Amino acid sequence: EPGQPVGYDAWRGVWVFVEQNQGEAQPVSWELLGAGRKLADDLGVELCAVVLGAQVAHLADMAFGYGADKVYLVDNPVLARYRTQPYLHAVESLVRKYRPEIVLIGATGLGRDLAGAAATRLETGLTADCTGLSIDKQRRLLEQTRPAFGGNIMATILTETARPQMASVRPYVMPCPPYQPGRSGPIIREPLGLCEEQITTKILEVIPLAGEGTIDIASAQVVVSGGRGMGAAENFRLLEELARVLGGVVGASRGAVAAGWAPHGRQVGQTGQTVRPRLYIACGISGAIQHLVGMQDSDRIIAINKDPTAPIFEVAHLGIVGDALEIVPVLTQKLRECKAEIVPH
Ligand SMILES: Cc1cc2nc3c(=O)[nH]c(=O)nc-3n(C[C@H](O)[C@H](O)[C@H](O)COP(=O)(O)OP(=O)(O)OC[C@H]3O[C@@H](n4cnc5c(N)ncnc54)[C@H](O)[C@@H]3O)c2cc1C
Known part of the structure; x- marks a missing residue:
């Protein structure tokens, strides 16, 4: 043939x-x-x-x-x-x-x-x-x-x-x-x-990895990722709070990792991790193809970006055009209130 x-x-x-x-x-x-x-x-x-x-x-x-x-x-x-x-x-x-x-x-x-x-x-x-x-x-x-x-x-x-x-x-x-x-x-x-x-190699000791950067974002059900649009390392705290209320973890674009705002272990994309969570929230991430290949198969994608033409909106199920530094804290607060209503304490 x-x-x-x-x-x-x-x-x-x-x-x-x-x-x-x-x-x-x-x-x-x-x-x-x-x-x-x-x-x-x-x-x-x-x-x-x-x-x-x-x-x-x-x-x-x-x-x-x-x-x-x-x-x-x-x-x-x-x-x-x-x-x-x-x-x-x-x-x-x-x-x-x-x-x-x-x-x-x-x-x-x-x-x-x-x-x-x-x-x-x-x-x-x-x-x-x-x-x-x-x-x-x-x-x-x-x-x-x-x-x-x-x-x-x-x-x-x-x-x-x-x-x-x-x-x-x-x-x-x-x-x-x-x-x-x-x-x-x-x-x-x-x-x-x-x-x-x-066999020429012998295993003498196995030392497990430990530390912040080793959180397994690949298996998380909720990933809240930040990009260069977050503006500064300290603003990643806003993402930590949102992730905590959703029971998720914080990821990052390469832009944010390169800026030193997140460790490489948190990077999503072609040269980072591939994630497929139930919910992916992209905050201040433009949506370069190298980022998209690492997250576009997430079940639900929410994007927050100031620029309505940002490519991230092409893969997002829900897009919010606006300042992530303002929107993320409001979202976190609303979710806290919802949770408080469901589980009174
Ligand atoms: C070989 C190769 C491999 C790569 N691998 C990866 C990879 O694994 N992962 C990865 O992510 N990238 C990777 N990249 C880099 C990729 O091409 C992009 O440069 C990178 O993803 C950009 O990161 P960013 O979206 O955070 O930054 P930018 O592209 O600078 O985008 C920042 C975004 O934030 C928005 N913004 C600004 N301020 C605010 C605000 N206050 N509120 C809301 N939005 C705001 C802007 O409108 C903009 O869209 C790779 C590149 C190459 C060449």
């Missing part, structure tokens, strides 16, 4: 790497199973989950619940904590043996490390931070869409001449599919084929 790369018929199936830490799965893995389900159905192939770790068989059951047809499981004490070498060895061995046509990995710190290493070892292409995945059914190719050239265009990338086609997707970019209890399927257990003595 014209345009069809030769020799790829042996590569079949869509795989999702299930990332876990101490037996607890990263939700992005389930989001990817949701996306993978559609791809597998379009291709008419199985959706498989790859579960690696120590004592992680329970994650195989969860993977079925989130849509997997089959699970490849490597359960070995050597995999208790993530290290590139043994995880890469496991992924590479599985891929070479079972030949999936597509491999999806969450674009977390761990996922970025593993995906890059695996793509290099397997001599295939990897499209990082995809925001859209679909199938060109005629050519049986994965269409991997992501922002390019500083976010000014969306590029659709194909891996035409190598297998598997590898893509990473950031957390909260894809919706999480509903969990279907009682779903089950075959579990293929594979040995790791590597022992501790063969």
Whole structure:
């Protein structure tokens, strides 16, 4: 068939790497199973989950619940904590043996490390931070869409001449599919084929991150973000108060982060975090494309901006044209009053 790369018929199936830490799965893995389900159905192939770790068989059951047809499981004490070498060895061995046509990995710190290493070892292409995945059914190719050239265009990338086609997707970019209890399927257990003595890196101590800047804005249900329009670092206090009354967290544009008004961990956008909260309030943010790609899939977006032509209003469900420094405190006060009416004290 014209345009069809030769020799790829042996590569079949869509795989999702299930990332876990101490037996607890990263939700992005389930989001990817949701996306993978559609791809597998379009291709008419199985959706498989790859579960690696120590004592992680329970994650195989969860993977079925989130849509997997089959699970490849490597359960070995050597995999208790993530290290590139043994995880890469496991992924590479599985891929070479079972030949999936597509491999999806969450674009977390761990996922970025593993995906890059695996793509290099397997001599295939990897499209990082995809925001859209679909199938060109005629050519049986994965269409991997992501922002390019500083976010000014969306590029659709194909891996035409190598297998598997590898893509990473950031957390909260894809919706999480509903969990279907009682779903089950075959579990293929594979040995790791590597022992501790063969691994050059040792984990001596695990020090958890702590501090203000490490609040996880990506998983927050409400994000109140400030941009350069907030005018000064101290005005972010107004956003903190609004976020507190809504049970949310404060995010920021790169403009505000560059000005030193918020830590980088709070930055929303292409070079920050992707958020998908139930409510996103953008205060004094112009709505540059690099910001929009990190928040435009929020359920509800409210924008407050002095400039009625600001691009943020194009994605907002509700726009307020005015001074954020005046509007935010009024909004906070009104919400406090509403809450006081609902819960009298
Ligand atoms: C490769 C690359 C990656 C990038 N990554 C990111 C990213 O991850 N995240 C990100 O945010 N940006 C990113 N940027 C930067 C992005 O292009 C914009 O420069 C940035 O988002 C602008 O921040 P801002 O909206 O706070 O500031 P501005 O664009 O300066 O907008 C300020 C807005 O505030 C409004 N305003 C002013 N005063 C008030 C007031 N009192 N009340 C209400 N509104 C007011 C103004 O009308 C204006 O619309 C990236 C750029 C590049 C090139």
